[in-house]
Amino acid sequence: MxxxxxxxxxxxxxxxxxxxxxxxxxxxxxxxxxxxxxxxxxxxxxxxxxxxxxxxxxxxxxxxxxxxxxxxxxxxxxxxxxxxxxxxxxxxxxxxxxxxxxxxxxxxxxxxxxxxxxxxxxxxxxxxxxxxxxxxxxxxxxxxxxxxxxxxxxxxxxxxxxxxxxxxxxxxxxxxxxxxxxxxxxxxxxxxxHARPWDELAALSNPRVLWTLAVGAIGFGGLFSVYAFMTAAILATTEAPPYVIPLTLAVFGIGGTLGTWAAGRYTEWLGTDRAAYLSLAAMAVTQGFAALVVGSWPLMVVSSFLIAAGAGLVIPLQTRLMEVAGRAQNMAAAMNHAAFNAANALGPFLGGLALAAGWGWRAPGVVGIALTAAGALVLTLARRQERKARARAATSG
Incomplete structure (x- = not known):
């Protein structure tokens, strides 16, 4: 310092x-x-x-x-x-x-x-x-x-x-x-x-860290599946005036700002895991809304705000990582961003496959719901593994 x-x-x-x-x-x-x-x-x-x-x-x-x-x-x-x-x-x-x-x-x-x-x-x-x-x-x-x-x-x-x-x-x-x-x-x-760079790799052998990263890498893919193709969907399905594209992007940013602020508050109130479930539920609902309103540019602008406002998952997951990463805080901080960018790769990839298969412009929203549900499943499995680990520790103790 x-x-x-x-x-x-x-x-x-x-x-x-x-x-x-x-x-x-x-x-x-x-x-x-x-x-x-x-x-x-x-x-x-x-x-x-x-x-x-x-x-x-x-x-x-x-x-x-x-x-x-x-x-x-x-x-x-x-x-x-x-x-x-x-x-x-x-x-x-x-x-x-x-x-x-x-x-x-x-x-x-x-x-x-x-x-x-x-x-x-x-x-x-x-x-x-x-x-x-x-x-x-x-x-x-x-x-x-x-x-x-x-x-x-x-x-x-x-x-x-x-x-x-x-x-x-x-x-x-x-x-x-x-x-x-x-x-x-x-x-x-x-x-x-005196730092030992290889010590940072300890985060990657910590099951609790890996499970937490997996929740973000999969669950957050739903947001990116919708957002990656939102501009293209507006241009392809509406006759929106030129100002709508930058407006949509700005509204997304405002929604993300408010959603991040709110996520910090409800993470403190509910705890990390309950807050993560709440975020995942909000993401699924807003992605479903995004799929339903394709073809109406005013509602698609509203959808841009909602999917960003509901995507506060990064806050409870970052808090969870800080709790479980131990001394490997550098690696955990960097890998949290990596996990969400893995979602940034997975979401557009699967959304693009759905478009290429001819499923239409509502398909990214449907893919988003599936990925968000999968993230919730991974979080449930993570919590189950942690309970089993605590039970084994208590028995051996």
């Missing part, structure tokens, strides 16, 4: 939040840009969904690797390097000529995602006094929230009006600005030379 006064840390945390803003803009705007780069590159919607899935797979692959790489390194330089790489790969995606090269660039862009967000949250928390640690982590994640309200709609507008490539170039430039700001503004807090 640094001795720098907290007032001097505000610009540094803002620099980290700017990086989170770039990540949120790039990740979610890709879904809104899908119909535009699909049309330009001559792809079907299901093929274009693989570009989104490639990014998510990059996050899953990169999270454990970057967590181990950063165990001993000074966090300031490590975070700046991750964000600089992120910026370069987004700019590369903006100029790639075809499907294969665009998919590859998006995979590479995903590699630093989980490591940056996980380490940035811990860096901000550790840099502040003990009573303000949660505030520092929340301020970093605020960048993701603002991205869904401002950055994603702006990128969607760019894709619709001046070209989809600008929707990737913008977060790339913001990421490079964040990397520069981190180097200039973040305190020079040294790394931990």
């Amino acid at each position: 640094t001795d720098t006064p907290s007032r001097d840390l505000r610009p540094a945390i803002l620099a980290l939040a700017l990086g989170a803003f770039a990540i949120g803009t790039s990740e979610f705007s890709a879904m809104g840009l899908l119909p535009f780069f699909a049309g330009d590159l001559g792809l079907s919607e299901s093929q274009a969904g693989h570009v989104i899935s490639a990014y998510a797979i990059g996050v899953v692959v990169g999270a454990p690797i970057t967590s181990m790489m950063g165990a001993k390194l000074p966090r300031r330089r490590f975070l700046a390097a991750l964000m600089a790489f992120y910026g370069v790969m987004n700019l590369a995606a903006a100029v790639m000529p075809g499907f294969a090269s665009l998919t590859g660039a998006r995979f590479l862009a995903g590699l630093p995602h989980g490591g940056f967000l996980g380490v940035a949250m811990l860096y901000a928390a550790d840099a502040l006094p003990l009573g303000q640690r949660a505030r520092g982590a929340a301020q970093v994640i605020l960048g993701l929230t603002v991205a869904n309200i401002v950055g994603v709609p702006l990128a969607g507008w760019m894709g619709q009006v001046i070209g989809w490539r600008w929707g990737f170039a913008m977060p790339g430039a913001i990421a490079l600005a964040s990397a520069w700001a981190i180097l200039r503004l973040a305190p020079r807090v040294g790394g931990n030379p």
Whole structure:
């Protein structure tokens, strides 16, 4: 922990939040840009969904690797390097000529995602006094929230009006600005030379961690199945005016902000598992509504708000991970983002298969309900395994 006064840390945390803003803009705007780069590159919607899935797979692959790489390194330089790489790969995606090269660039862009967000949250928390640690982590994640309200709609507008490539170039430039700001503004807090990177892998051998990650990786896929194809569904089934696409994306961001705030409150009231079940139930209901209202753009805008507002699952699952991860907090923080990006790969992939099979634009909502129900089943199995483990421990004791 640094001795720098907290007032001097505000610009540094803002620099980290700017990086989170770039990540949120790039990740979610890709879904809104899908119909535009699909049309330009001559792809079907299901093929274009693989570009989104490639990014998510990059996050899953990169999270454990970057967590181990950063165990001993000074966090300031490590975070700046991750964000600089992120910026370069987004700019590369903006100029790639075809499907294969665009998919590859998006995979590479995903590699630093989980490591940056996980380490940035811990860096901000550790840099502040003990009573303000949660505030520092929340301020970093605020960048993701603002991205869904401002950055994603702006990128969607760019894709619709001046070209989809600008929707990737913008977060790339913001990421490079964040990397520069981190180097200039973040305190020079040294790394931990005694850290043992392989110790972080202990999180991946902890059954309670793995079960929790599986709930997010499967259950949250329902949200992404619907959201990934929402822009395409509006364009294909309605005669919506041009402002509806950025409006839909902005409304999604507002719903996500309110839903995240609410999830924090009801997680405190109900406990992690009950809160997770409540979130999964809300997701299933809102995804069903999304399927029913296809063809009516005003109701699809309302649906965008509802599916985001009901998707507070990340909060109880993150709390659960903090409780069960032990000393491997870095890995758990990064892998939580990896799990939700595994959902980001799974949801669009299955939704795309349903579209390719000719099931129509309601199909992503139906797929979403199935994935959410599967997530609830995994949570039930996780709780059963934990009860059996406690019973065995009590018997052996």
